[in-house]
Amino acid sequence: MPDKANTELIADVRTELARVADPAKAPAMQAYMKSAMPYLGIPAPALRQVCRAVFAAHSLASFDEWRATALALWREARYREERYVAIGLTGDRHYRSYQRLDALPIYEEMIVTGAWWDYVDDLATHRIGPLLALHPDPMRATMLAWSRDANLWKRRTAILSQLSFKAATDADLLYACIAPNLSDKDFFIRKAIGWALREYAKTYPDAVRRYVIEHEVTLSPLSRREATKHLA
Numbered sequence: 001m002p003d004k005a006n007t008e009l010i011a012d013v014r015t016e017l018a019r020v021a022d023p024a025k026a027p028a029m030q031a032y033m034k035s036a037m038p039y040l041g042i043p044a045p046a047l048r049q050v051c052r053a054v055f056a057a058h059s060l061a062s063f064d065e066w067r068a069t070a071l072a073l074w075r076e077a078r079y080r081e082e083r084y085v086a087i088g089l090t091g092d093r094h095y096r097s098y099q100r101l102d103a104l105p106i107y108e109e110m111i112v113t114g115a116w117w118d119y120v121d122d123l124a125t126h127r128i129g130p131l132l133a134l135h136p137d138p139m140r141a142t143m144l145a146w147s148r149d150a151n152l153w154k155r156r157t158a159i160l161s162q163l164s165f166k167a168a169t170d171a172d173l174l175y176a177c178i179a180p181n182l183s184d185k186d187f188f189i190r191k192a193i194g195w196a197l198r199e200y201a202k203t204y205p206d207a208v209r210r211y212v213i214e215h216e217v218t219l220s221p222l223s224r225r226e227a228t229k230h231l232a
Contacts, residue, residue, distance in 0.1 A: 004062075005065070005068040006060055006065055009057075009060070010069065010072055010073060012058065020046045021041055022040075023041050025041035025042075026041035030080075033116070037077065042081050048088075055089060055094065063103075066090075067098075067106055070106060071109070074087075086110070090106060101135055103127075103131070104131060107127045110123055111151075112153060115153050117188060121156075124156065124163070125161075125164055129160075129162060133165070140170070140173055144173070147159065147177035147181065155180075155184075159181065159192040160192050169200055169204075174196060178193050178196070178197075182220075183218065190222040191226065193219070193220075197211065197226070205231055211227075212224055
């Protein structure tokens with residue numbers, strides 16, 4: 001376990017997860033997510049309640065303790081819900097001041113080792129996106145680098161990082177993150193491209209129409225279909 005992790009919080013998380021677990025639901029959840037890691041069978045509302053109660057009962061005194069506790073939950077998880085709790089801890093409102101650039105390695109580790117859409121999409125939109133909004137210059141450079149990374153989940157994260165930005169979207173950054181991935185045949189990359197464009201189209205539909213027309217040859221059918229889903 002990493003140094004400075006709050007072992008009492010971690011123990012309470014495991015106790016409370018076991019208390020609300022529904023083993024009858026676990027196999028279907030694991031099958032749906034195609035997960036090698038088993039589930040306890042906890043619905044999202046019950047999981048959120050566990051997070052609220054346990055996090056409120058244990059105050060983490062420093063950035064180092066917060067980081068170590070989140071990473072211990074993540075690295076030592078035996079069930080997928082424990083990793084959801086780890087992500088939840090990184091976004092708990094009591095630690096908003098810790099959303100700074102030195103938190104990025106936490107999220108990068110979770111993205112790379114999690115390597116699946118349920119973890120990655122949450123981190124991309126609710127952790128990496130806010131860091132990009134708070135620290136646009138260094139994070140812009142990071143997203144450009146991630147968009148060309150060998151790891152497809154870092155590339156997906158770069159593409160989705162502005163998903164909730166609406167009018168604040170940096171269109172140049174969005175297109176620059178998409179560009180090196182246009183020829184990628186991976187489903188999750190193609191879906192991310194279409195999803196990011198679709199969300200941007202809700203604010204600037206004409207810009208997305210133009211982009212789709214200009215990239216008609218290079219956009220995959222899946223990306224194009226997703227991008228234009230709500231366009232006349």
